[in-house]
Amino acid sequence: MQFFGSSGIRGIVNRKITPELALRVGKAVGAGRDRVIIGRDTRPTGMMIASALKSGLTAMGADVVDVGVVSTPTLAFMGKDHDCGVMITASHNPAPYNGIKLWNPDGSAFNTEQMLDTEAKILDEPQLPEWNEVGKISREHNAVKKHIEHILDRVGTDHELKVAVDCANGPAYHTTPYLLRKMGCQVVTLNCNPDGTFPAHDPEPTKENLKDLGKLVVNTGADLGIAHDGDADRMVAFDREGNYMGGDTLLALFARKFTDSIVVPVNTSMIIDEMVKKVIRTKVGDVYVAEELKNHGAQFGGEVSGTWIFPEMSYAPDAIYAAAVITTMCEDEDLADIRKELPSYPSRRDAFQVDDNSAVMERLISDCKEQFSAEELNFIDGIRIDHGDGWTLTRASGTEPKIRITAEAKEQNRLEEIFNEAKKRLQEAMR
Numbered sequence: 019m020q021f022f023g024s025s026g027i028r029g030i031v032n033r034k035i036t037p038e039l040a041l042r043v044g045k046a047v048g049a050g051r052d053r054v055i056i057g058r059d060t061r062p063t064g065m066m067i068a069s070a071l072k073s074g075l076t077a078m079g080a081d082v083v084d085v086g087v088v089s090t091p092t093l094a095f096m097g098k099d100h101d102c103g104v105m106i107t108a109s110h111n112p113a114p115y116n117g118i119k120l121w122n123p124d125g126s127a128f129n130t131e132q133m134l135d136t137e138a139k140i141l142d143e144p145q146l147p148e149w150n151e152v153g154k155i156s157r158e159h160n161a162v163k164k165h166i167e168h169i170l171d172r173v174g175t176d177h178e179l180k181v182a183v184d185c186a187n188g189p190a191y192h193t194t195p196y197l198l199r200k201m202g203c204q205v206v207t208l209n210c211n212p213d214g215t216f217p218a219h220d221p222e223p224t225k226e227n228l229k230d231l232g233k234l235v236v237n238t239g240a241d242l243g244i245a246h247d248g249d250a251d252r253m254v255a256f257d258r259e260g261n262y263m264g265g266d267t268l269l270a271l272f273a274r275k276f277t278d279s280i281v282v283p284v285n286t287s288m289i290i291d292e293m294v295k296k297v298i299r300t301k302v303g304d305v306y307v308a309e310e311l312k313n314h315g316a317q318f319g320g321e322v323s324g325t326w327i328f329p330e331m332s333y334a335p336d337a338i339y340a341a342a343v344i345t346t347m348c349e350d351e352d353l354a355d356i357r358k359e360l361p362s363y364p365s366r367r368d369a370f371q372v373d374d375n376s377a378v379m380e381r382l383i384s385d386c387k388e389q390f391s392a393e394e395l396n397f398i399d400g401i402r403i404d405h406g407d408g409w410t411l412t413r414a415s416g417t418e419p420k421i422r423i424t425a426e427a428k429e430q431n432r433l434e435e436i437f438n439e440a441k442k443r444l445q446e447a448m449r
C-alpha cells in the first residue's frame with residue numbers, strides 16, 4: 019500500500035501528510051457515506067489536516083460532525099452513530115508527525131481490505147455532486163461527556179483511590195482525570211495540559227519517558243499511576259511503589275480477570291496460556307486482534323504495546339476504559355504484591371539483516387515443515403514453533419530487509435538452546 023501502514027496513514031506534516039493528501043482522503047472516505055465523525059489529538063497541525071479532510075468529505079456530499087480534540091478511543095466510541103470515524107493523530111510518534119486513522123461504526127479500525135479500497139479511491143478523481151448536494155459541517159461538544167458517562171455506567175462512582183495520571187499533553191487531558199474524579203478518586207495530574215509539541219516527554223509510554231510519573235506516585239502516596247500515549251489509545255500504569263507496569267505486566271493482570279478467552283498477537287508470552295482457558299493468537303497489530311475478537315466472541319484482547327480491547331465496550335482499543343478497569347482492580351487487590359508474584363519467563367529478541375525477506379522466509383517455511391510436526395508450527399504471522407517448554411517466532415520486518423527472532427522459554431538454558439537453533443535455521447536459509 020502506498021499511503022496506509024498497519025496503523026493508517028502516518029508521516030511528517032507537509033512532507034508526506036499534506037493538505038492535498040488530506041483533501042483526497044476526505045473525498046475517498048466521503049464517497050457513498052452520509053455521516054462522518056472527525057476528531058484530532060492535540061498536535062498543532064491537526065486543525066490544518068482537519069480542514070482539508072472536512073472539505074473533501076463535504077464536497078462528496080457527506081455531512082461532517084466535528085468533535086474537536088478527543089482521544090482516539092472517544093472518537094472510535096462516537097463512531098457508532100455515524101457511517102465512519104476519522105481520527106487525526108500520529109499516536110506515539112513525535113510532534114513533527116501526524117496521520118489519519120479510519121474507524122467503522124462498531125469501533126473497529128479499517129481492515130486491510132477497507133484500506134486497499136480507500137487507497138484506490140485516493141488515487142481516483144471522483145465525480146463531484148451538484149452544488150446543492152454538498153454536505154454540512156456541525157460541531158458536537160459532548161463526545162467526551164458521552165464516553166465518560168458510558169464508562170461510569172459500567173464502573174460506578176464509589177471508588178476512593180488516589181490516582182496519579184500522565185496524559186503526555188495529549189487528548190486524554192480532559193478525559194481520564196475527569197473520569198477518575200467522577201469515579202470517586204482523588205486525582206493528581208502530570209502533563210495534563212494540551213500541548214501537541216509534547217514539551218514534557220515523547221508521547222510513547224515507555225518506562226524511560228514516564229519516570230516522573232513513577233516518582234509522583236511515590237511522593238504523593240498515590241495507590242496507582244496511569245499514563246497514555248499521544249492519542250490515548252494505549253494505557254500503561256505504575257503500582258503504589260512506583261514500579262512501571264508495562265504492556266506485558268498489564269496483559270498478565272488483565273488475563274487474571276478475563277480467564278475464559280482472550281485474543282493476543284502471536285508474539286505474546288506463554289504466561290497467558292497458563293492463565294486463560296482459551297487463547298486465540300493473531301497477526302501482530304490491534305486491527306487483527308479486533309478482527310479475531312469479533313470472529314470468536316472472546317472476552318478481551320490485548321497487545322503488549324499497551325493496547326486493550328474490551329468487546330463489552332466496542333472493538334476499538336479503549337485506554338480510557340482500561341484506566342477505569344485497572345483502577346477498580348487496584349481497589350480490590352494490591353497490584354504491587356500481585357505484580358511480584360506474576361510468573362515471568364526469560365525471553366530474547368534479535369534482528370538479522372537479510373537481502374530478501376520473502377525469499378528467506380519461503381525457504382525457512384519449507385525447512386520447518388520438514389523438521390517439525392504440524393502441531394508445533396503456526397504460520398499466522400511468520401513462523402512460530404512451539405516446543406512445549408518454550409517457543410520461537412521468526413518474522414520478517416514489514417518495512418526493512420530484516421528478519422527478527424523472538425524466543426521465550428521456562429528456563430534460561432533452554433531459551434539459549436531454542437534461540438540458537440532458530441538462528442542456525444535462519445542462517446542456513448540465508449545461504
Ligand code: MG
Pocket residue numbers: 108109110247248249250251252
Ligand atoms: Mg496511540
